[in-house]
Amino acid sequence: MNAPVTTTGVRTEPRRTGERRRPSRGAAGAFLRGTAGAAVLTLAFEAFARLELVDARLLPPATVILPEALRLLTEPAFLVEVWATLVAVLGGVAVAAAIAVPLGVLIGSYRLAALGLTPIIDSLRSVPGIAIIPLLVLVMGQGLQMKVTIVAFVALWPLLFNTVYGVRSVDPVALETARSFRVPLLRTWWRVVLPSALPLMLTGLRLALATGLTVGIAAEIAVGTQDGIGYFILRPSYAGFRADTVFAAVTLAGVLGYVLNWVTVAGAARLVAWDGKGPS
Amino acid sequence: TPGTATTTTITISNPANVSNVPLHLAIDKGYFAAEGLTVKADVDLGSGSTVEAVVGGQVDMAWSNVVSGLSAYAKGLGIRLVALTDTAVTGSQQVLVSKNSKARGLGDLKGQKVAVLSPSTICILNVRSGLKAQGLPADTVQFTPVAPPEHANVLDSGEVAATCTSDPFRTLMIDRLGARPIYDTSSGELSGYAVGGYLVSEKFAAANPKALAGFRRALLKATAYANANPAEVKAALPEFTTIEAGVAGKVIVNTYLETADPVALRPQVQRIADAMVTYGLADKPIDVSGYFVPNAS
Amino acid sequence: MSGGAHMAVPAAKGRPARLAVRLGPILLALLLWQWAALAAGSPFFPPPARIAARMAELWFSEPLLTERFWLDAGPSVLRALAGWLAGAAAGVAVGLVAGQWTAAAGYVDPPVNFLRSLPKPAIVPVFLLVFGSGDLMRIGLITFGCAWPVLLNTMQGVRSVDPMYRETARAFHIPTRTQLVKVVIPAALPKIIAGMRVTLSLSLILMVLSEWLLADHGLGHFLINAQRTFEILDVWAAIVLLGLIGYLLNVLFLAAERRVLRSRPA
């Protein structure tokens, strides 16, 4: 990324990547690059584990974790737990989105709403979700309802803030245009403000899914629920010295997050095809 | 629904440990059914939230260690003890140091950290009483709560000088990491302490005296059976705990308490309550007389 | 960024009015809470007045702040901020690269999305084994958690920079580095800032998580200890203190944000 600068002080054109050089388009190229990235990460971890700074039974190398992860993937018992977690995470994120989008549009559009609600929101969202788990357990037990609530609580904030900032960065000329045609407020929100904020909201959604997943699993671990990936992590860890299974389950949780993200991105690609092409 | 007088279903949240074997035996052998009870035992893996679940009425009953239960009781959370399960024997909980450690006894840990499983555990009482016996001040070592599965990690990485660990982790750490016990918590002033028992909410106790009496009878029967058949206890362990069969054989099994009348257990519990005050886990004396669910029959 | 989208809303005029708007809702919320807690009468849901009293006793007595406050909150907040800054820096750096060069994004994307989806409590042991139990591990964990939102937002921001801005910069031979600093970053700034705002509170939350293990002071330690020993009032006091700190940090952040985005069209 360094621009070659000749000694005479004449500026030469910095090499542009991407534009001229034919970008290897399509799924194949992306897949190859992605695999390369994943391979580097795996190798780095493997090398670190092989240094044996840490007892291999406590932190096994990738070559131990990955086959175990593959085995888990074929184990119906594990897939059932994945489903349990997934339901909680998707449910929670859906609840969060249902709250965050209207609220975010409101706060992003009206200075008064922002002024009045920001103190409450900023205080609330600094409350660690994990700290309120015991209180949630008290009210709703250790089951699905509790998990959905805690996921919704943590997924709310990235969605909310990305909506607010997205709404605020709508091009003022676009808004003036809508106003000049007397497009009703709700319709303006729906057709002008939301599409324009959509790319950032989708980023919020991706964050919310990942956060929701990690916290959902954290909640499963923290309250020792009866199901979910967290339970599947907790059980072998309570058996002792089953780091391979524990880390295999952790790895698969990461993979699940990756898949969720991928689905979101793929789904979003069509929605925001215009992004980065025109103004706003 | 739980909490009404007609209830015959009891849901129990219990950790997957040795203490809860009789409960599962009682279920398997139909002792509860014989008392007209349906007992559903949910294995809870090491969470800190079982007391909350009991108070909030999300479960009817939960197993908790005696110190945790007492401290919740002392904070006025409205819980009651239905039954105690077992008492510690030598080897059931030990202070372990790593293979390379030079420490020989508690005194050698001066100024260092010991991992315990929670900030309210009997281990703290025991270690402090051990220190006192050697004429050392209570703050000779610091305690830091670490979930039992992490004990091996924190000891291996040298983050703590010692861990206070129960089975099965104790056995595993000795076996696999070469950890070495330097102190047995049942050796001191509190030797033979009660490990834990079943808690219900005040409301539940008041509403279901008959069911709880039935529960006690069935549990007592299972307890007697367990004490008489240690081999079967070890065989049952892998079924409902996470302990693997290979390890289960080496696990130390506590003595299960065969006491029909909870009031007889009062001195046992009061002794621990007093120790909590002495060793700084409670700031004022705890009177345990109201702690027990009275026997209805 | 006072907001293009602010639609013909009469802004609250004058200081007293602004103050009323700012404080009104939160006071109302507090009153409602007090009322609900008193009505419920549960030992787990103490009324805010009692929580406030306990907080005063713990942290806000003596001249202004107790010694305890500095012991509990001081190091915790410092850790959170250090991790937040480090995470934001890492997120912006990687996000810029990944947003700017589509090819780089291809390599970075899968590992990043994998890593950020790892359940934090489950990787605490890894951090512990690798970094030990000192501040390094705690700040490392906070950094690890805070980097992702900033990274994603930066990437998204960079990708949706108006292509005209890039073309203009290229047409004038602006070197890539200057382009990044003077064109791409300012254009993506609102979105980067949104990411940083999300992580500001996240850093507090991760701080608590990081202090659950092997800490002997700090708010997270205080919180988990109170929770395990059923000091319900202390739990609430810690939660409210965290909320308060989070609010204050956000006020500072918003003030900084206003300065940074001052020059945007209104």
Add this chain to the structure above:
Amino acid sequence: MTALQVRNLSKTYGEGHAALHNLSFEVKEGELLSIVGPSGCGKTTLLKCVAGLIPATRGEVSVHGREVTGVPDGLAVVFQDYGRSLFPWMKVGANIAFPLETSRLPKAEIRERVEHSLAAVGLEGKAERYPWQLSGGMQQRVAIARALAYRPQVLLMDEPFASVDAQTRSGLEDLTRRVHLEFGMTIMFVTHDIDESVYLADRLIVLRRSPGSVLAELVIELPRVRDQIATKSLPAFVRQRSEVAQHIKDAS
């Protein structure tokens, strides 16, 4: 009847930057008023005040006798910054249909209007493109088509033909005259092209620079129905054209 009345209008941006000062004029129903003036004299500002998009600092604007507070009913605007006034996430057709969707028009009628107005600005068959796939001049014409499809009673146009070539421009000028006459549309037309301003207008206002105010007002003495060649060679056109040019020289 008065369609639009501006009385003592002043507009000051931010702290003390006056863009308009004490402006008064009116536009009669069905009249086409051209507004010319040097760059930066406040034409866009005036237009936005009339449209109720920005509040006046002093003075008042009324449309059809009602004071303007928000955007008045039945009014449409073609913005100078056409590139940003088209929504990049909507195709050209959707951009044009968007303001119509809230009306109770049947779907078929909307579709027809979209096609009609696209054809009118010479963009047949571009409905399925995105705005950013069009050239600058085409985008500007889409913005015009959107306003036309809306069939407003009052149409405000801010340098709408700046980016189109002479030929297309002539066509659009004639289109403007045509809708003006056909629908009796009241039009306020901002331009900096003197020929255009005279050719289009029924009446014409020249604005003076900083802060903008009315320098001159002319009633254009041309026949209602006009022709690019014939009208532009009328003596009245030539005379009024240079009159305006002289005023603008004074204005700068």
Add this chain to the structure above:
Amino acid sequence: MTALQVRNLSKTYGEGHAALHNLSFEVKEGELLSIVGPSGCGKTTLLKCVAGLIPATRGEVSVHGREVTGVPDGLAVVFQDYGRSLFPWMKVGANIAFPLETSRLPKAEIRERVEHSLAAVGLEGKAERYPWQLSGGMQQRVAIARALAYRPQVLLMDEPFASVDAQTRSGLEDLTRRVHLEFGMTIMFVTHDIDESVYLADRLIVLRRSPGSVLAELVIELPRVRDQIATKSLPAFVRQRSEVAQHIKDAS
């Protein structure tokens, strides 16, 4: 010497939308080439290909004998979409100074150039404003000032005077001729104004619509130093003007 050579240039956007087809021409060093053509014929596309901002689909462009892959050295562009080519977070002065900052010019020199070029486009004293605080025509002039301050050897201008009034426009036209002559600047000037294209050019190219290709090429027979009134009344001007007009009529 050839400053700029375009050989068999074709450009197709996306899937099969041809904007330019087999275009060839050259511009000599120090020459001012006007490019005219109907809206959407590919003028902007051509200019962006020459500037190396978008890759050609086929054919090649070379500047000073070197094939264009990125933006060639010593070249500057004034974009048609001026509103979006100014950085809203930089003040006007900073926008103009920005391309200069990476040069090794001393601060004082940069400041002087900024002031000079602002004055040249009639915007003295606006350096401390933000672009969005200016009118459309003023923004366009800021974009011109930025290119001028950069002192490129080759300057590409895309309808740079579309949004300014006639008077300012004349001034800017003369300014363009002046820098062209004074600095020996090679200029490629896209416009849709026929008068302007003839008045400014040394040579002129008319593009045909869809897909754009060269329809006609004229060498303008006017003196090097020109004058708005005198030059425009020369018979050569009048003749070539109508010649171009005729070509454009054919082009549409």
